[in-house]
Ligand SMILES: Cc1ncc(C[n+]2csc(CCOP(=O)(O)OP(=O)(O)O)c2C)c(N)n1
């Protein structure tokens with residue numbers, strides 16, 4: 242069942258559940274951050290509307306900096322601002338930033354410890370018809386491997402707003418990952434959000450302590466696919482499988498304690514992300530569990546392949562990221578546990 | 582290159598209108614895609630594939646073919662339409678643009694569709710690749726020409742100017758860049774977003790030979806390409822002044838049409854306007 246402590250959207254599973262793209266939460270979060278702190282500045286590279294920086298640009302024209310189509314320059318100008326007391330947010334599509342300007346981010350933002358926030362938009366394959374050139378599926382890996390860099394992947398527009406505001410408060414380089422398409426609003430204003438701490442969104446049932454129901458499998462997800470993970474959990478629950486779903490909104494730092502604790506209890510894990518399983522959330526979880534709680538893991542994500550053109554829904558089906566795929570992966574993970 | 586007779590001019594004008602119609606139908610059917618640049622480059626793509634290029638659509642891998650490298654990959658609808666009508670693949674396939682399983686990816690992908698020389702879409706890296714192709718041709722003592730079609734907006738990219746320097750330094754006279762100088766990009770007019778003027782002077786400063794033309798005039802397009810071939814110590818850039826959305830009144834010069842999807846009825850309206858234009862082009866040449 243939905244974890245009551247998470248105070249999630251009670252209409253989550255309704256057909257007409259509210260939907261919004263996570264980038265919308267970035268747009269409102271950026272304006273709120275700008276209101277709260279006059280040092281917040283926004284930089285964009287000819288994608289102001291689609292990265293939702295337009296509201297900030299309108300409200301604070303003197304704090305909005307247009308670079309043109311120049312992501313490398315955007316990162317390095319931001320680094321200069323960041324070491325000068327400003328809190329720059331740089332925005333483009335994730336394939337271009339942090340894709341194209343990776344070395345600039347590495348040297349002048351991360352190594353330089355400049356207080357810059359990198360917002361990568363249109364991440365994942367659900368970008369759809371634009372095709373693989375515009376579908377970032379390596380950005381988490383790129384950013385996660387970089388010392389000093391944090392990686393936040395919000396699951397819905399509300400969490401995206403909170404993550405953006407939090408990023409403005411935390412000193413240092415942070416990568417924020419956003420998606421283009423409208424997706425269900427999973428959380429509410431009251432859902433706990435602590436940067437770096439994972440939240441349990443689904444529990445195996447009522448009761449605590451000795452009476453706590455057994456967890457057969459742990460599903461760890463990030464981004465909008467958290468919704469599919471919850472759907473899968475509901476289906477598995479109907480089949481009497483005890484499921485825990487962990488929203489890993491901070492891929493770095495990774496909440497290893499909670500992860501290891503829940504993985505030990507369940508004994509089997511499924512990771513879910515709209516990203517390559519190599520180096521992404523799946524990689525991060527596998528690295529942590531190899532150290533703390535080695536259990537069978539199944540990986541939902543891109544399996545060392547590029548995306549392609551198609552509608553977002555078609556691509557989620559083609560690349561095996563539906564709730565059905567997650568259910569099947571959970572059953573595989575549970576089977577493997579019994580073979581041990 | 583054959584001579585540009587009145588008859589040939591007329592057939593090119595008809596083909597350009599045809600390609601524009603296809604672009605509108607394709608983007609409308611796909612529900613997304615980049616329309617303004619596709620329409621404004623229709624005349625240049627027509628001149629290239631139906632008059633200028635030394636190519637063989639039935640043998641797309643022929644080693645001595647001229648290379649057309651599209652750097653601003655987002656305007657691939659016009660390239661796809663031109664490739665199909667030139668015989669690289671069935672015209673019917675244009676209907677599949679951006680659909681799951683298509684060879685006509687949202688941005689062009691080398692290897693899946695004949696005639697596509699490089700994968701593109703991420704801006705600013707096409708000229709470097711074209712320079713590499715031109716350098717390889719020189720090393721191999723090949724005579725074919727390399728044409729890089731680029732946009733003005735992508736001149737914001739640092740990578741682009743690195744290629745300009747490189748080609749100038751290496752006197753890549755077998756390389757011709759043709760810039761779609763339509764004055765728009767996504768966030769607005771180029772001179773407001775990130776000014777490029779004096780545009781031609783910048784190229785001159787990097788040792789390029791510069792020509793400026795009306796990008797909708799076939800005689801000027803063909804003459805400029807011929808002149809470029811006669812330049813032996815420098816790469817040439819042809820700055821093609823174009824009207825974004827060319828051919829459809831309600832799109833022309835409006836930067837919002839960079840990639841705005843059609844509302845119901847708009848595509849039909851645009852097609853109707855093009856039909857009257859076909860008459861106009863004809864009468865201008867008569
Ligand atoms: C590296 C990179 N950054 C951003 C984009 C997003 N983008 C696509 S087209 C475009 C505008 C470029 O201007 P131009 O090519 O002149 O556009 P047009 O004249 O066709 O409207 C931008 C910023 C991209 N494709 N590649």
Ligand SMILES: [Mg+2]
Nearest residue numbers: 733734763765
């Ligand atoms: Mg332009």
